[in-house]
Every structure is written in C-alpha cells, then in structure tokens.
Amino acid sequence: MRVIGITSYSAPSEYQSYEQPKPEHKKQTNIIIKVHAASINPIDVKKANDALKRVLEISFPYQIAHDCAGTVPEIGSRVTRCKIGDATGSWSEYVICSEENLALKPPSLSFADAASLPLAALTALQALRKFDGELSGKPAFIPAGLSGTGSYACQLAKNVFKSGKVITTVSTSKIPKVKGLLGDSTVGQSERFQTTYLHGQLLTLALQ
Structure with missing residues (x-):
C-alpha cells in the first residue's frame, strides 16, 4: 500500500510517498480502516x-x-462497536487502530469533513470541559475563531455549553467570513476588545 511518511526528521516539503505492507490486525480488538480521507494538524x-x-x-x-x-x-x-463495511473516522491507504479509538461516521458527514474533525474538535471539547464553573448565559473569549480548534470551541461554547456571548478574534479582513457562524462578537486582531466589546463586564472564560 502507499503511505506518506519520513525516514528522518523532516519539513513538509521533504515528506515521501512510498510502499509498505498493508497492516494486519494481530489483536482481537483491532480494526483495519481503508482510508477515504485524511487531514493534518x-x-x-x-x-x-x-x-x-x-x-x-x-x-x-x-x-x-x-x-x-x-x-x-x-x-x-x-x-463489537462496528462491523465490516461501516464508515469510520493516516496518510496511507490502510491504517490499523484499536476499537476504543474509533467512532462511526454519521451518514450526514462526508469523509473529508469527518477526517478533519477528531483532533481539533476533541481538543476544544476537552478544554471547555475542564472549565471549573458555569458557562451558561455568561460571556466567553475564544481567540482564533477561524482556526481548527478555535472554530469548534466557539460553536461548542455557544451551542453546547450555552455561553451567553462568545467573543472571538480573526484578522480584520476575515471578519465577514465568521459573522453569524462562530461568535456573537468578532474582534479584529488590532482592536481593543476589553473596551469595545465588554463595556466593563467580566469574562467568565478566556480559552487559549
């Protein structure tokens, strides 16, 4: 099978495509995945x-x-969690993983969308879950609203943790791309959000 990898520490321009044997499941709880899409973080x-x-x-x-x-x-x-033919969700034609590290892909997600989700979304979810307090109805500041983790964190804070106001930052030229999608307020990186958007109100959460 074809894989993309390295034989020594390398920059992205030095990654190689080469052949290696297809993985075999040697443990009873292992799963082989035929890769349709992969992402990089x-x-x-x-x-x-x-x-x-x-x-x-x-x-x-x-x-x-x-x-x-x-x-x-x-x-x-x-x-027990999946069967042959199921859609799951690296840079190779086949990969092997333990059953506990695999989740079934919802039919509504494309393979490309599903491949881009795990690390960024789980990082955001774990960070928000570690907040020791109540976020519902309260303001939260989450920078980098167009980054992988930042975009998931904004949406999770608003729709799952029910933050009363989500404030995020992007470069000023990109503000139109995120209005109505990520935060209630989108701050250009050159702006002073403390005075422009908070008006003396304390933040409940600032996620970095």
Missing part, C-alpha cells in the same frame, strides 16, 4: 520536524498524521 508537522522531540519521541520510518475517515474491511474477533 499542527502537531503532526511538529512531530515530524523534531519540534516536540524532547516530549514525544517517534521511531522511523514514521507515518505522517493521525486523523482519518474510511470504511472497515477487516475487524478482530472481539470487536
């Missing part, structure tokens, strides 16, 4: 170029990325 690039070498060691050859979506052609004998 900043942490994938940092792991590959040695920026995280002190805290996250990798061995070579190293296959790039983690998030993917595809269908299930093979499962271990003790897998």
Whole structure:
C-alpha cells in the first residue's frame, strides 16, 4: 500500500510517498480502516520536524498524521462497536487502530469533513470541559475563531455549553467570513476588545 511518511526528521516539503505492507490486525480488538480521507494538524508537522522531540519521541520510518475517515474491511474477533463495511473516522491507504479509538461516521458527514474533525474538535471539547464553573448565559473569549480548534470551541461554547456571548478574534479582513457562524462578537486582531466589546463586564472564560 502507499503511505506518506519520513525516514528522518523532516519539513513538509521533504515528506515521501512510498510502499509498505498493508497492516494486519494481530489483536482481537483491532480494526483495519481503508482510508477515504485524511487531514493534518499542527502537531503532526511538529512531530515530524523534531519540534516536540524532547516530549514525544517517534521511531522511523514514521507515518505522517493521525486523523482519518474510511470504511472497515477487516475487524478482530472481539470487536463489537462496528462491523465490516461501516464508515469510520493516516496518510496511507490502510491504517490499523484499536476499537476504543474509533467512532462511526454519521451518514450526514462526508469523509473529508469527518477526517478533519477528531483532533481539533476533541481538543476544544476537552478544554471547555475542564472549565471549573458555569458557562451558561455568561460571556466567553475564544481567540482564533477561524482556526481548527478555535472554530469548534466557539460553536461548542455557544451551542453546547450555552455561553451567553462568545467573543472571538480573526484578522480584520476575515471578519465577514465568521459573522453569524462562530461568535456573537468578532474582534479584529488590532482592536481593543476589553473596551469595545465588554463595556466593563467580566469574562467568565478566556480559552487559549
């Protein structure tokens, strides 16, 4: 099968496409995924170029990325959460994972959309869940509203955690792209949101 990976710490322009054997499920709870779409996150690039070498060691050859979506052609004998033919949700034709790390793809999501969701959305959800307090009806500031994690955090804060007002930042030229989608107030990065948008009201949550 074809994979995209590296044989030493590398920049994105040095990633290689090469052949390697298709994975085999050696554990009864393993699942093989035939990849239809995959995404990349900043942490994938940092792991590959040695920026995280002190805290996250990798061995070579190293296959790039983690998030993917595809269908299930093979499962271990003790897998119960999915069946052959299910759609799930890396940079390779096939990947292997444990059943506990897999979720079924809703029919309403495309494979491309599903592949872009896991790391960014879970990072946002975990951060909001760690907030020790009540966010319902109260203001929250979440910067970088057009980033992967930021866009999910804005929508989760408003629609799941019921924040009374979500304030986010983007570069001034991109404000029209997020009005009505992410925050109740969108702040250009050069603006002083403390005086322009809060009017003396205290923030309940500032997520960074």
